[in-house]
Amino acid sequence: MPGRNLVPAPPVRPYKYGLLSATEPVTDPGLRWELGIQWETDFCADGGIWEVACGPVFTVTLTRTATPGQVSVAISPAGSYTTSLDGAAPVAAGATLTVGAGAHTVAVAEAAGLQRSVTLNVDGSAAEGTVYTATSTQTANAPKAFDDVAPLGVADPFEIYAGLDCSIVGDIDDERKARRLENAQQRLIEERFWAKQLVNNGATEVTTAAVDLVTAIGLLEKALAANAAGIGVLHAPRETSSHAALNMQTVQQTAPDQLTTVLETVWAFGGGYQNTTPTGEPAEDGEVWIYATGPVTVRLGEIQPKTTRGDELSRITNKRFALAERSVLVARECPLFVAQVNLGA
Numbered sequence: 027m028p029g030r031n032l033v034p035a036p037p038v039r040p041y042k043y044g045l046l047s048a049t050e051p052v053t054d055p056g057l058r059w060e061l062g063i064q065w066e067t068d069f070c071a072d073g074g075i076w077e078v079a080c081g082p083v084f085t086v087t088l089t090r091t092a093t094p095g096q097v098s099v100a101i102s103p104a105g106s107y108t109t110s111l112d113g114a115a116p117v118a119a120g121a122t123l124t125v126g127a128g129a130h131t132v133a134v135a136e137a138a139g140l141q142r143s144v145t146l147n148v149d150g151s152a153a154e155g156t157v158y159t160a161t162s163t164q165t166a167n168a169p170k171a172f173d174d175v176a177p178l179g180v181a182d183p184f185e186i187y188a189g190l191d192c193s194i195v196g197d198i199d200d201e202r203k204a205r206r207l208e209n210a211q212q213r214l215i216e217e218r219f220w221a222k223q224l225v226n227n228g229a230t231e232v233t234t235a236a237v238d239l240v241t242a243i244g245l246l247e248k249a250l251a252a253n254a255a256g257i258g259v260l261h262a263p264r265e266t267s268s269h270a271a272l273n274m275q276t277v278q279q280t281a282p283d284q285l286t287t288v289l290e291t292v293w294a295f296g297g298g299y300q301n302t303t304p305t306g307e308p309a310e311d312g313e314v315w316i317y318a319t320g321p322v323t324v325r326l327g328e329i330q331p332k333t334t335r336g337d338e339l340s341r342i343t344n345k346r347f348a349l350a351e352r353s354v355l356v357a358r359e360c361p362l363f364v365a366q367v368n369l370g371a
Contacts, residue, residue: 038209043285045216048259048294051324059355066176069320069359071255083162086144090156096122108135181357186214189349203331203350216298219356224317229304229364236313238371246318249363259292261317263301269369304364314367320359327353
């Protein structure tokens with residue numbers, strides 16, 4: 027209305043405990059990552075167990091059956107073994123193997139993780155009942171297995187912006203443009219992260235139907251611990267926060283200022299998280315989907331305000347145009363799990 031004075035807008039306090047609270051945003055003014063990044067991830071590092079002790083030697087006996095070229099397998103002393111012939115698929119002890127003439131290697135794997143081999147000269151055309159026997163080696167372990175290369179993580183940048191295109195009283199300087207973008211950026215980043223890096227990315231479901239919140243958190247914690255090497259992040263629509271607090275599933279941390287589970291897995295209650303299924307459909311009423319990932323890194327470019335006065339004011343429409351934008355890159359570590367939760371359970 028005429029006569030009203032223009033005063034400074036009330037200050038905006040960005041909401042807490044969203045995605046940006048779950049990470050420490052990195053500002054890279056040089057935009058060295060503007061074409062995307064990749065990295066060798068250690069977060070999903072895996073290893074193996076190698077038994078030091080040697081087990082007792084044992085005897086493998088192959089006996090020609092009534093079927094030509096076939097032998098039955100017996101191992102003494104008896105135990106929980108599987109056997110394979112010349113690298114073929116393993117079969118349980120007591121099963122039969124098909125052989126030809128010549129030397130054959132029978133590999134024997136034991137339940138304790140030990141693996142030994144026996145070499146026998148077997149004639150598949152021999153008479154029924156012919157017996158071939160040999161004693162195992164004392165090599166107690168299968169070879170140690172290693173990945174060929176370290177797994178690679180990849181991430182690509184995107185742009186966020188905020189602006190006005192209307193009849194505006196007074197000027198909008200670069201500082202105000204930047205402030206408008208900073209006020210909106212967390213929700214915009216969360217919206218894009220949920221839609222592009224959580225949904226439709228092959229998340230492994232840890233539930234077969236909707237479960238209560240506490241059960242879901244336990245299953246996600248278990249999945250993270252079994253498949254990752256460090257502390258991960260739980261991503262949940264913002265309406266989940268009150269239910270998590272009611273069920274004593276939030277712990278206040280001060281350095282940094284975060285909400286975590288009792289095991290200190292970090293919560294990200296995103297205001298931009300859209301609460302959709304892993305394939306992008308809206309969740310059922312009363313249900314939410316919670317994702318578990320490795321750590322998340324957010325890279326922020328410089329805010330670029332539009333500064334040309336001639337472009338900001340249209341003399342035809344008498345409207346003022348104001349815009350600020352910045353490049354953003356969100357990188358998340360593997361793995362990716364999801365749970366379907368019934369908030370009323």
